[in-house]
Amino acid sequence: MAITKQSIGIDISKTKFTACLCQRLEDGKLTFSKSLDFSNDTKGFNQLLRWAKSIIVAGTELVFLMEATGVYYEHLAHHLYKIKKTVHVVLPNTSKHYFSSLNIKTKTDAVDARILSQFGIERIHKSWAPPPAALLQLRNLTRYYVQLQEQKTALGNIKHSKDCSHDIQNFIIKSNKKLIVEIDKEIAKCLIEIKKLLEADRVLKEKVRKLLTIRGVGLITLATILAETMGFKQFGSVKQLVSYSGYDVVQRESGTSIKGKTRISKKGNRYIRNALYFPAMVACRYNESLKEIYMRINQKKSSKMVGQVAIQRKLLILIYTLWKNDTEFMENYKGSSPDPIIETTQDSSVVELL
Structure with missing residues (x-):
């Protein structure tokens, strides 16, 4: 039976990575190869390609999928991109949800590589390209x-x-x-x-100038956020950005007996949250529109950190919106908005849950 798609899942760490090939047949069934270990260096990359060549079906679509695990994936991703292979780099939160949907409880490199290869087959992903x-x-x-x-x-x-x-x-x-x-x-x-x-960089300089019009946000904060998100290139929505940064809301409620506190996950990029801590403190005092939100959120809260974290999240969404629209911050802006600003408005109700 013919193979319709092939995916090599890669679970990567500092010194080695584990790879597994998944192939989808015409009838939808999936077949898997054995998981093999390779060294995370040029020698290992070449061994991976020789192994892949020996077991794949030539002429059929092949993708390589890996997680954005710290910086360990970067050398391999760049190597595969240079030789014109299709590479997918997924955020850890995304793959975690996929693992949960399959009820996978075992955690080993071989199992992770196998499930990542299946992830590459069953879902549509954006092709990865090196950042500027x-x-x-x-x-x-x-x-x-x-x-x-x-x-x-x-x-x-x-x-x-x-x-x-x-x-x-x-x-x-x-x-x-x-x-x-x-x-x-x-x-x-x-x-x-x-x-x-x-x-x-003339374009980057002008965009940063516009973002600096947000009261309370400084150069280092903007530089950090733009660097950690690579100019928001991988993000198509506010929700993706919020999840990547660890500001996504976690609720714990079940029936009438379990009513846990609502909090942020913190399972995301720590550099972004670190960069927004002090700007949010300044914005809560001197940015009139954000100060109003801060005061309203903290009215019935025991800790002022609830409002402070909400403002951090709000600032991140605001920076994302202005970057996408290539515009300056206007303190009392009102009126019709393009999609990114609409998303921000819809998301503000969630901010208050923090």
């Missing part, structure tokens, strides 16, 4: 900026503990201060590199 070089470089810089800030915070905590301790040697105090000064210098240099990169 400017955005990829921007992501490297913004992540490094955050990592330097985290190191500075850790050193600041050490300084506090040593200042409050008895009889600490001068060497320790001086060494700690020296490290903090050096990290401050590197943070300043990193910030300069981020600004240079944004200035060098």
Whole structure:
């Protein structure tokens, strides 16, 4: 019986990846190969292609599907793209829901690769393409900026503990201060590199200028969000963006006995949530339209963080909307709107559930 589609699912980690081939027959039945392990390097990539060539049916559609697991998938995805293979990179949340729909309880590399290969057959996915070089470089810089800030915070905590301790040697105090000064210098240099990169791309520079009209949102926040979303290229809706960022709402209710608190999942990109924390605090005080929403949400809430997180989510949706529409922020804007803004309006009721 003829093969109508073929998919190789890849479960990838730092040093190796596991691959499995799924083939769909004309009658809809699926057949699977054995799952094999390969090293996550050029040698492993070439072995994967030789193995695939030996078992696939030539002339029939073949796709490679993998999860966006940190940065570990990037080398393989770029390698396959360069040799003109069809690559699908799916968000972990998306594949997780698919696994749940099949009631898969076993968690191994071989099982994951098998189910991912089936996912590539049974669902329609967008073809993956490398992000623009400017955005990829921007992501490297913004992540490094955050990592330097985290190191500075850790050193600041050490300084506090040593200042409050008895009889600490001068060497320790001086060494700690020296490290903090050096990290401050590197943070300043990193910030300069981020600004240079944004200035060098004319289109990106103009779009960022328009987004900076949102009161409370600064350059680093925008650079981080644009870098982590690759200019929102992979997102077709607000819901996808909210889920990717970990701002999707989780409710726990069942009958009359179980009524858990509504919260956000936090199963998403931590760099985006980290970048929006302080801008949301500023917006709650100085952005009149968002301040009104913040006050309304917190009226009957025991914690002000409920409204603060809602504003973070609102700011993210606002940035996405202005980016898609290529427009500036207008404080008292009212009137008919294109689809992205309509989605934002519809989504605002969900924000209040946070």
